[in-house]
Amino acid sequence: MERKIALELKGICKYFGSVVANKDVDLTVYDGEILAVLGENGSGKTTLMNMIAGIYFPDEGKIFIGGEEAVIRSPKDAFRYRIGMIHQHFKLVDVFTAGENIALGNGKGKRYSLSAVNEQVRAIAARYGFRIDPRKKVYEMSVSEKQTVEIVKVLYRGADILILDEPTAVLTPQETEKLFAVLRRMRDDGKCIIIITHKLHEVLSLSDRVAVLRKGEYIGTVNTAETDEAQLTEMMVGKKVELNIGRAEPKDPVDRIVVSHLDITNREGVKVLDDVSFTIRSGEILGVAGIAGSGQRELLEAIAGLQKVQSGDILYYDPQQGGKQVDLRDKTPLQIRDLGVRLSFVPEDRLGMGLVGNMDIIDNMMLRSYRKGRSVFLDRKDPAKLAEHIIESLEVVTPSAHTPVRKLSGGNVQKVLVAREIASSPTVLMAAYPVRGLDINSSYMIYNILNQQKQDGVAVLFVGEDLDVLLELCDRILVIGGGRVTGILDGRTAKKEEIGLLMTGSKPDGKEAANA
Amino acid sequence: MRNTEKIVHEPLFHIAKRDDLVWWQRLLIRAATVVVAFLFAGMLSWTLIGVDPFTFLGKLFVGTFGTERRTWISLRDLAVLLSIALALVPAFKMKFWNIGAEGQVLMGGLGAAICMYYLGGTAPDVVVYLLMLVVGILFGVVWGVLPAICKAVWRTNETLFTLMMNYLAMQLISFFTDIWVKDGSGVMKNETHLHGIKFPELGNVYVLPILVAVVLAVLLFVYLKYSKQGYELSVVGESENTARYVGINVKKVIIRTMIISGAVCGLVGVLLTGAINGTVTTETAGGQGFTAIIVAWVGKFNPLFMVLSAFLIVFMDRGTNELNLTNDAFASIVTAVVVFFIIGCEFFLSYQIKFRRRAKGKANDGAQDPPAAETPELPPEAGGAKEVQA
Structure with missing residues (x-):
């Protein structure tokens, strides 16, 4: 040589x-x-x-x-x-x-x-x-x-x-x-x-x-x-891994959440979302593609009731009440829940928002459900059962259910969070970068969970960063560029380059691709 | 040619995170720390005041437990300090740094004194007692909740706010003393000014505060660990974002928790005035509102551990009285030294110091080398045999 x-x-x-x-x-x-x-x-x-x-x-x-x-x-x-x-x-x-x-x-x-x-x-x-x-x-x-x-x-x-x-x-x-x-x-x-x-x-x-x-x-x-x-x-x-993400055909999709003409201005007065309109349907995964920080977080938090909205509508159609329309705009997370909306949200910041790092798995399970019942005291029995179930079914590596979640590895933290969010059998599941920082096995486990939810008729919103994964997993892909919807594409036919162009904010052929 | 030195210059030691210790290892380290702390305090007493370490330790015990009366007083002091520290725990768990316990206690005392002054002798004693409790606790609540409201609504800094409230409380007490004490002595006395109102004794004068502390410890332990409100305040303390995410009303929790914190402080103030001192002065809380912060932290906000940390402070305080020193600087110094050791030991529970590893044959003198020591390494010979890795 x-x-x-x-x-x-x-x-x-x-x-x-x-x-x-x-x-x-x-x-x-x-x-x-x-x-x-x-x-x-x-x-x-x-x-x-x-x-x-x-x-x-x-x-x-x-x-x-x-x-x-x-x-x-x-x-x-x-x-x-x-x-x-x-x-x-x-x-x-x-x-x-x-x-x-x-x-x-x-x-x-x-x-x-x-x-x-x-x-x-x-x-x-x-x-x-x-x-x-x-x-x-x-x-x-x-x-x-x-x-x-x-x-x-x-x-x-x-x-x-x-x-x-x-x-x-x-x-x-x-x-x-x-x-x-x-x-x-x-x-x-x-x-x-x-x-x-x-x-x-x-x-x-x-x-x-x-x-x-x-x-x-x-x-x-x-x-x-x-x-x-x-x-x-x-x-x-260290072992053979099946690298295929399944994608079933959506089963009779109906509109679950309709967002129309949403404008959001952040605390600094910068417009982060500009006239955003799209629909999340039951039984399908809607992917959100975009350069990091293009307004994805604000969009999800607005739907979850954590972000003030300047104008526009967020409407939910409740399948338990025969498709009754519920207005989610300007509601707090508690009000949204009291309206009977079963909305689950896996936020981007797992330990800073989704979970409490210093609390153990059981106490983290309670975050969503601790209010149940009229007693002034906590019921740790059901959360403990749920924790044990999650540890077993998702192979969470932890010394016990009493271990603070901050001591778990990234993949296990995410399993705990996602499992808690789907435990309440949601009708809408939003997940922001759910596989960021995860190893391959955990990532595929998360994809499988999302697919399972979709097949159970849940409307899934998936914010991803790996375009290859978005193209393999999602039924439709919403592309955000600089706070605007630059395109809504079919996940089965879309091309990576096409999405890449839309992410930078340019629209192909000058056509208005939004609201497709 | 590259201009490079062939010198290994590693730091002498580096600090690394320690693996989780088992509970008995932690206990052992803590126990050893206490022993070392008292040895060091003994050495100080030898050099500074000429009392040898064994006499010094003996005097601490005699000062605290020497007679039955002393033991009762020590227990009562322990109870008062612990109660104030317990009052701080809900706020601290919420990461609301309430350093206004001093003022909240004083206001509790003032509230009680107002009832004693204006109602004593006219209303039946039982009514006065009840009103003392209600008004005193209310005053404590107001002093605690004002900074909480401002923090919840305008995000003001609670540390500064609660600190300033302490001085306001002291001035208010001076103000009332001026109005009520007309004999020019400037001292408010139970018999002459407050109609001789005192809470009834339970067995002896010391039992009531002790009982209150025990009840408070149990109640707060249960509240923090098993109640929904206690869970909510922990979530708010750990992460406001998480709290908002699960729909906890953060403002409400901040205000509610400070109502509890202020109420307990107010109650202690009522006890100090109505059962212990019989009167209220700017010195009624005697800095215990600040000492309680140390007690809460050293006890890791766990009521059981806090009994131990409060005991340690009381033991040093009461024990050093026995030394009959003309100035109390020495007592403060040894107390500070002991507390310093105990806080410092936390570092060694989470971290370890790793000394640098040397190549074989040099390891024996490694630790004695000054940090700047440099160990020249031979440059690898051109085309020479590979070095054997140590």
Whole structure:
């Protein structure tokens, strides 16, 4: 092999208390290649990369760079070794321009010249095909532009080894493609690129080789050209997993909730939802696609009675009362329940809204039902039974029903929350990003639960971020772009690119796609 | 060539989260802390006031339990401090930082005194007793609920608000003392000014406050753990978002909880005035409204643990009296030291300190090295054999 080894890890271990974040990880990356580090959430990908970037120091093991042993104690050291990491959460000064952010912390005794920095930034951008305006302020930028600034900042500092932590999590499919093109150009230029991800199709379309971690342990590295989704999944999970989400035909759907001309202005006076109209039908899953923060949260909270509405209507048709119309607008969650509306809501913020982290599973089960009965005292018998039932039927990993839920892993927390919400046999189930941060097995369990609810005639509203999943699971997909409905598509025929375009707010062929 | 140093420079130690300890390990750590705390306090007494540690500890016991009367007084003091701390628990569990217990207690006392002054001697004693309770508790409620309403409606900061209410209460007591005490002494006396009204004794003068504390502890324990209202206030305290999400009326819960907190404080004030001191002064609460905050926190808001933490404070307070010191600074110092140790021990229950691991053969001197120690590592020889991993 003529390829030069850029970075080599040998026997890296990192522990947090009794938690093993990384154990005996060996990894080799060459110059001029893209290595994908693949693993489920909590498999130790980010911890491992943080040790290369100087954020953590390994408990055991050695790092070699360019064949020499390297000791990386801080991000500064990492830069000396020409390593740069682009974190999931950007670290930019909002009121500075791109150029100023890039120049920050780079003083080497030289005279500071912003125009020289800007010139260099433009040169780097031209070389790799970035689109960046060095004089634009960060707060005026989209997420994708901010990410570009982060990458250029790392390149400006002369990094040869670039680590990107889940870079596509916040991007639309089009932006992802652009990013991949840039990364490929950087690879062809001889840079070594490591990308952390848990999305298989990205791994397959971008990387040259894939290193797989599972529960902190290094499983192996394979050439991307010689592998497929099934093999990678098996390496990630440790066993064969069926990757098909079923989608039954909706059984006699009727309108359950009709939202019309909904306007919401947030506390800062910014319009977050603008003239939003759509229908949720029984026995079907309505997916909501959109860039994070496009008004999805406000929409769900408005239906749940947690968000003030400026104008518009939210009407519920009660199947228990022969389709009687109930107005949900400007009601509190308690009033909605007293009207007999069986609305369940799995919020995005699980431990900050859906559950109480410091309370045990039983007390969390009670959150929805504790008011039952006229006694001033709590009845913990039924919630305890429910808790035991959930632990058993959904295989929740917990020492007991008396364990505070904050001590459970993300997947188990979500199982507890979703199970509680469906325990009240809802007629409408809203779930915001219900699989975010979950491992593959838990994710599929959640998809199955949603499908089961749908087949039981529940109207399901599913806010998702993975377009592939939305396209596989949902009967119809509502696309929100910048607070407006930019399209309502059939989940069986829609194309990913089409949704991606709608997410950015543009409407195809200039047609009014809303209210389809 | 890259300009890199070949130096391993790890920090001497780092702090790591500890795994969950079993209950007896926690108990052992806490017990050891108390022992160490008293040893340290003993050393202090040796160096600062020349009393050796054993005499010092002995005097603490004699001061607290030396005679039957002393034991009763200690129990009564314990009861009063515990009652105030119990009053704070519902608010604290709701994360409403009520530091106005001092004022709420004083207002309870003032309410009782007003009844004694204006009705004593004219109305039958039983009526006065009842009115003292009603008015005193009401005054405590008002002092507690005003900051709660402002927080619920305008989201004001309850810490500042309740603190300021303390000073208002003190000024009100000074004001009434000025009106009622016309002999120029500035001291309100039970016999001369308040018609000699005192609650009837149950056996002896100490039993009533003790009984009240026991009843309060049981009631609050049940309220917090088994009632729907207690559950609601815990949810509000843990996360207002969750509370809103499940349809709890957060404003109502804040106000209702502070009514309870203020009412219990008011009741303690009534007891202090009507059963213990016989009068009300700005010193009636004597800072116990603030000490109770420590008692509640050290006792982790659990009424049973709070009995222990309140006992510790009373033990230090009553015990150091026996030292017959001319100034009470030493008593405050040792009390503070003991409390400091006990609070500090919480850190070691959740975290552990890990010293850095060294390569084999160097481990023996690891802990003695100053933090700045640097251990040079040999650069790997070019093309040399692989190093054996330690």
